[in-house]
Amino acid sequence: MPYIDRAPAKINLTLHVAGRRSDGWHMLESLVVFAGFGDTLTLEPDGPLALDVAGPTAAKAGPQDDNLVLKAARALAAEVPGLTAGRFVLTKRLPVAAGLGGGSADAAAALRLLARANGLAPHDRRLYAAACATGADVPVCLSHCARIMRGTGHDLGPPLALPPLPAVLVNPGVPVATVGVFRALAIPPGTDIGSDHPAEDRIPGSREALIAALTGLRNDLEPPARALAPEVGTAIEAVAATAGVRLVRMSGSGATVFGLYATPRDASRAAAKLRAAHPGWWARATLLR
Numbered sequence: 400m401p402y403i404d405r406a407p408a409k410i411n412l413t414l415h416v417a418g419r420r421s422d423g424w425h426m427l428e429s430l431v432v433f434a435g436f437g438d439t440l441t442l443e444p445d446g447p448l449a450l451d452v453a454g455p456t457a458a459k460a461g462p463q464d465d466n467l468v469l470k471a472a473r474a475l476a477a478e479v480p481g482l483t484a485g486r487f488v489l490t491k492r493l494p495v496a497a498g499l500g501g502g503s504a505d506a507a508a509a510l511r512l513l514a515r516a517n518g519l520a521p522h523d524r525r526l527y528a529a530a531c532a533t534g535a536d537v538p539v540c541l542s543h544c545a546r547i548m549r550g551t552g553h554d555l556g557p558p559l560a561l562p563p564l565p566a567v568l569v570n571p572g573v574p575v576a577t578v579g580v581f582r583a584l585a586i587p588p589g590t591d592i593g594s595d596h597p598a599e600d601r602i603p604g605s606r607e608a609l610i611a612a613l614t615g616l617r618n619d620l621e622p623p624a625r626a627l628a629p630e631v632g633t634a635i636e637a638v639a640a641t642a643g644v645r646l647v648r649m650s651g652s653g654a655t656v657f658g659l660y661a662t663p664r665d666a667s668r669a670a671a672k673l674r675a676a677h678p679g680w681w682a683r684a685t686l687l688r
């Protein structure tokens with residue numbers, strides 16, 4: 400029987416840029432949560448490392464050999480001599496280059512599957528090391544629970560018990576390259592902007608108070624992403640016009656936009672309306688947690 404795991408979409412409820420290191424990487428503070436759906440990954444252990452990619456968005460995920468599933472497996476093999484690999488099958492459903500961390504979620508799922516197949520403990524530091532070596536968002540995707548992520552993504556706060564947030568995720572169909580959005584911010588290397596993101600103890604535990612607190616926060620990548628891809632602004636306006644919406648914001652470097660609602664029913668209705676009005680868009684209702 401193959402091992403199976405899910406790779407849920409990541410959503411940045413907030414994303415503050417606190418500066419830019421002299422090596423060019425941006426220092427972030429971001430409250431990250433996860434959706435109730437995503438890609439699926441299986442591993443048939445034994446045999447050489449291999450990957451098959453299927454599913455509705457498989458064709459957009461780039462060349463097979465560059466897939467982050469394989470990059471993660473190679474990174475873990477470098478940490479764990481004699482690691483047993485095998486054949487992965489990825490069912491790709493998430494939009495690609497969308498600010499949902501799909502590739503990072505797949506890479507993290509690959510690390511969890513390899514850990515199970517090789518008897519590694521879930522908190523083995525070599526999994527974290529391989530996650531860091533694979534991509535900025537992979538460490539937070541390893542445990543896929545709500546946390547504040549800091550720095551370039553490697554510095555993870557403790558898991559947060561947030562109330563589930565009824566939400567709609569909307570992708571207007573344009574891929575947005577993360578590197579281009581950071582470049583468009585035009586922050587000179589070696590700039591310390593400073594921290595203005597609330598710490599864990601100031602993240603409210605009730606839904607109403609959390610949404611109110613989020614309203615005063617922001618995604619600093621939204622303005623440059625809107626300038627690069629005007630469809631982001633169109634999606635924000637469309638979600639903002641749905642009944643019962645409480646907050647609208649872009650996730651990560653875009654172009655996916657999320658809306659938060661008081662109830663799952665409001666979120667489902669909004670997703671149905673958005674799909675009907677924009678047949679070319681991807682729109683899903685979910686609970687973020």
Ligand SMILES: C[C@@](CO)(OP(=O)(O)O)[C@H](O)COP(=O)(O)OP(=O)(O)OC[C@H]1O[C@@H](n2ccc(N)nc2=O)[C@H](O)[C@@H]1O
Pocket residue numbers: 411414423424425426427429497498499500501503533534535536537550551552577578581650651652653
């Ligand atoms: C912006 C975020 C927020 O969660 O998500 P996405 O929009 O990609 O989902 C992440 O920080 C993205 O993480 P990830 O998608 O893994 O980024 P990577 O592939 O490692 O980085 C792509 C490129 O973006 C730039 N980059 C990325 C992260 C960061 N903190 N500073 C940067 O300057 C770097 O030039 C890097 O080479």
Ligand SMILES: Nc1ncnc2c1ncn2[C@@H]1O[C@H](COP(=O)(O)OP(=O)(O)O)[C@@H](O)[C@H]1O
Pocket residue numbers: 459460461462465466467468494495496497498499500501502503505506536575577651652653
């Ligand atoms: N498993 C994967 N799924 C999606 N994209 C992948 C994967 N592996 C590598 N990539 C590459 O990573 C890039 C970023 O994809 P993705 O993780 O979907 O972005 P984002 O984090 O912005 O949602 C894509 O352009 C694609 O070429």
